Amino acid sequence: MIDSKSMIYNSGIYKSRFFDEFLDKIKSKNSILIDDILDPEISFLTTFLNHTLKKDILIISTDRRKDLLYKNLSSFNDNLLEFLSWETLPFEEIKPSLDIIGQRFDTLNKLQVSKKNNLLICTLHSLLQKIIPSDVLKDLSLHLKINESHDFDNLIKKLVHLGYKKETLVSDKAQFATRGYIIDIFPTNQDHPYRIEFFSDEIESIRTFDLETQKSVERKKSVDIFLADELKFLKEEKNPANISSYLKDDFLVIFDDLYQV
Structure with missing residues (x-):
């Protein structure tokens, strides 16, 4: 083409x-x-x-x-x-x-x-x-794919570190919620929230979901999650770019x- x-x-x-x-x-x-x-x-x-x-x-x-x-x-x-x-x-x-x-x-x-x-x-x-400099940005983002293994508890800590706030239900960007081994999250760089289901430490499925009904919508192979609190990290960055x-x-x-x- x-x-x-x-x-x-x-x-x-x-x-x-x-x-x-x-x-x-x-x-x-x-x-x-x-x-x-x-x-x-x-x-x-x-x-x-x-x-x-x-x-x-x-x-x-x-x-x-x-x-x-x-x-x-x-x-x-x-x-x-x-x-x-x-x-x-x-x-x-x-x-x-x-x-x-x-x-x-x-x-x-x-x-x-x-x-x-x-x-x-x-x-x-x-x-x-x-x-934020390019070399620092790599540590301030997540690229999650199905069938990948991630320590569930460490992933939750990473989301908090990136500026995402834990809620009972996700209703807006920069929020996440957990139920068992399921993470609902609304990345700042996405148009829809995502539901990430784990089997033990392996990502079994990634789907978008509807905010109003909370029902899963479309299957995805991956999701990128970027920083939610840019101002905080810029204040801490000694060598901004x-x-x-x-x-x-x-x-x-x-x-x-x-x-x-």
Whole structure:
């Protein structure tokens, strides 16, 4: 199956003198400024560079434009990611929403494991924001699969360590509950809560379930569970990073609107 990016690239659109000269300028200069460029052209040029240079590309946009840019690029890029910023400022000592935390760590995990050359959209705010380093993140997540063995009690302790709160019934994100050898949990990075059933220390099944009825819905082979309390760990982190540290070496930076960023 040929992806849409390859179809566009092989169609001849990029095989022109303009793109050859554009690529030469990118390779020979530290920076290049392009004025009066339309939104579709931004997407075409960005996709061209990603495909040709085989590099990660960091696209810095604004809150006003990032959604449109994401929509345009997602039409023919399956390696497109977005890194959201907190809706609060770190010095306010207010925890960001669980949805944003989940999306942020889902993006960090994808960058960490991806073998592709990714396109990453973020705002200047999210770029400058301190985050947990890549090597630390590995210890602050769980990747559970059926038929794997995990010490049940240690797993419960790990969930608490990650910021999940134990409840009688799960009703919201960042909560978990236990019944015998069953763990119900609503990961911050998931759209639905998950039910993980154990036989002794082996994961026998993983299913999503409905919050209202508490009934199991769909079988899954695995579930990723990421940190629920980002603020707490950032306070404890002595060497915080930023999102650029998750990109492959020699990545390219594109400012969507330099004067507005």
